[in-house]
Amino acid sequence: MNADTVQRWLEQAAASLREQRDYLTQLDAAIGDADHGTNMDRGFTAVVAKLGETDGPSVGPGKLLTTAGGTLVSTVGGASGPLWGTALRRAGRALGDAEEFGSDELASALDAALEGVVELGAAHEGEKTMVDALGPAVRTLRESLAGGASLPDAVQAAFEASEEGMRATVPLQASKGRASYLGERSIGHQDPGATSTTLILGALASTVSAEK
């Protein structure tokens, strides 16, 4: 994998966030402040525009991700901006300056992303946040790779784990973010951030599986 992989990933993520924008906003309206779809869409649209400027080949995949992360921090605001921005920056730093990267590097990059999110947001799994989707995905990726799965299969498994984690947020009571103000009233709703997280991981899965 290389810079093009990352670029395709981010473009696909942007596309599906755009597509699911109103759905994400509605989820946020139920337990938040009705802007998550707008926030993520605004951010990833800016990312794609930004990547358009920096001409692909010359820039490595790591730099691409840190740039993308910085762009999210600078354009999203809200909780998801710093969180996803930090996630991508950490992932980018993990990839370093290499032109190419393999499955192990990808797994370490996602580990770093998760760490960044937890460091900044202090949320752990079960608090009804994006961590509930990202955590299982990162774990599953490592495990399936360790189990000898092919990269596409491992990433697909990671994506499915994130979906499961996303669905598992429904019965949870939020204890982080805006939704926590609802107390028990947050139970029964799917977390918007966990949902956008699966969209982003879904984009990664299809990008990777499309690689020759």
Add this chain to the structure above:
Amino acid sequence: MNADTVQRWLEQAAASLREQRDYLTQLDAAIGDADHGTNMDRGFTAVVAKLGETDGPSVGPGKLLTTAGGTLVSTVGGASGPLWGTALRRAGRALGDAEEFGSDELASALDAALEGVVELGAAHEGEKTMVDALGPAVRTLRESLAGGASLPDAVQAAFEASEEGMRATVPLQASKGRASYLGERSIGHQDPGATSTTLILGALASTVSAEK
């Protein structure tokens, strides 16, 4: 006729204004500011309370009317307060200190009332105001009395003339009061003040016809 006649008249007027309160307010909502029923009801309720204080017999009919007029001025506000207040005060002054009064005095009293209204409000017939009900009534009373009609019949005729005048306000375009702001949009609505005027004259008619 005497003070009791006046007292019964005002009590009956208060009763029917109370009964038609919301209707009057709705008429005012259409071409004014939706308070005419509230205003007239507030005023005549105060009048009845006031008359309760001043013990009837000792006070002559003229004084009763001026007191009632003063009470309206002090409690109604809006356009109708000064107008009806002035009307009753002028009528009272016309009756003077006499203990009793007859049909001629009644006619002169109503003449004086109309004069007072026109002096203060500067409205003439056809401007879609209470004058469109009061004017014809006053004229008709004089005419029928001159034509030899009995007092009850003459007052009934005056009441009916006011009703006709009230209905005739519907096609008119208001050129006085709030309704005038509507311009042509005031056409097609019945004037609230003309409507409350017929209620007050209706009360007079039934009071007089009830007299032995």
Add this chain to the structure above:
Amino acid sequence: MAIATQVMKKFINDPADVVKESLAGLAAAHPDLVRVDFENQIVVRKDAPTGKVAIISGGGSGHEPMHGGFVGAGMLDAACPGEVFTSPVPDQMLAATKAVDGGAGVVHIVKNYTGDVMNFKLAAELAEDEDIKVESVLTNDDVAVEDSLYTAGRRGVGITVLAEKIAGAKAEAGGSLAEVAAIARKVNDNGRSFGVAFTSAWTPSSPTPTFEIGADEMEFGVGIHGEPGRRREKVKPAAEIVAEMAEAILSDLDAPSGSNVLAFVNGLGGTPTIELYVIYNELAKQLAERGLTATRSLVGDYITSLEMAGASITLLKLDDELTQLWDAPVHTPALRWGR
């Protein structure tokens, strides 16, 4: 949902008490500035009567902070609030006039509504019977109304706020009864207003809102009691609405290119500040196009129509005299600077 539009949601108790209770709140919140005489239902400047010419105003309630919120140093000496949307009674104006007259006379600032005019007229007569000099000033700045033989004349709206502030400064500066009345009339003559409503106010004592309006309609030229304006039309972008409001005002106000104006963007009660500044932004463009400069501004809810969503624009042509009087200190519950 039909019922949804028919439930009144207000912070009130018995609708019959809302005016008195709101006045009690005003008195409790600003004991240093005003006292409320509940028997006469008037708001009086704490230190009245002063030696200067006094100024009172009044009108129906439901337009808060006007007028009670403008009682204090450099503005009104007393305010006479009537029932909601119903002009006060002469007894109130008489009591207020007597309470504030320090011998120099009293200016009555009256918004041009038939009821207000007649009640103030009776009050002025009563006051003169008691040898108090009264000068009445009529405000009639609403260009939404044709000023013709066929109407009660233009309604008094936003300019009233500016007239009370500027006349108040003139009185504070020692102006005579005639001078204070004259400056108030000058403000009225040099000002014009226009209002737009998205929703209707709802008088607490009324079973329904004052008027019905479609979910996508606005009343162009609305009055502060919900009186109809020039037309009903579909809601449209702020840029278009404000352009038409500005045109209505500036085609009537003689303000040649190069003139300075006070630009007053007023919320009618239900429209938030973020929108008032969007309106101001559009208004500034309209003024610039015509070579006009807003050397002074006022943005906020100063003359409202209960919870009506909507806004009005008032433009006052300024000269040095009016500008200085506008800048003079004022200290009231709703308008304060310089002290």
Add this chain to the structure above:
Amino acid sequence: MAIATQVMKKFINDPADVVKESLAGLAAAHPDLVRVDFENQIVVRKDAPTGKVAIISGGGSGHEPMHGGFVGAGMLDAACPGEVFTSPVPDQMLAATKAVDGGAGVVHIVKNYTGDVMNFKLAAELAEDEDIKVESVLTNDDVAVEDSLYTAGRRGVGITVLAEKIAGAKAEAGGSLAEVAAIARKVNDNGRSFGVAFTSAWTPSSPTPTFEIGADEMEFGVGIHGEPGRRREKVKPAAEIVAEMAEAILSDLDAPSGSNVLAFVNGLGGTPTIELYVIYNELAKQLAERGLTATRSLVGDYITSLEMAGASITLLKLDDELTQLWDAPVHTPALRWGR
């Protein structure tokens, strides 16, 4: 009528431009007080940087006049407005911090919302990288939220306005970075708030209002972004609503009988002034019952939630220091006295 509740009636153009256009209006209306840096989307005090300790704040838009309307002498040096109901990005806070720092350091006043906290945190780190001393102060006064391990903590609401005013006065008086931050924290520690909503705000970019609420319901304990409160219930008389709001606040704030408080009755955007004073009247009774005296008051729309109909009450326990700083001159678009 279902559709009636689904048509947005606002004075706006393209919803995407509402924040920038409102800021342009603010700049146009108050050129003597503020300038707007549109590239960084920040409102900066006209004469910044000054030598004193600087204070900035920021948060999502939709709460006007907070924060942009509080930029000026004696209050904020800069404000960072995000998109509607979305916290600003670190770039804005960094730009604002650099624009106002005169060398004495910059206090960041941050309302306790996850997004605001994280964005300000990143900004503070970036500012320190550029050798600017930053002290962050968190406001979290909304007692409607349980402050526990199971929430993001209490929301920052009305006390933020008072903290910005009082810290601004402290900075103007020459307080050090630590002193200014300390006084802001003191205000937060001694203040509590509670809000009630009758209707929902409607984010311009959103297809529907933030929340649905029955025609006869109110949200008891609402947040300024429409966050839910303690419960949904039927609308009831103001006396009962205010009694419960006061109880919620005063059972949490340690204000023994005999204490002086600043009583702040705030409109959330769609509730008119007449009702705010009815609320104040009820609040005054509640305070009296508990032997508390409102030695200072503030009544009006200062921290709103777009056009939400509703109100909040903030009580700040006062001592001489806080009272003097409150009384100190302030000159901003929305809060002004003493000059």
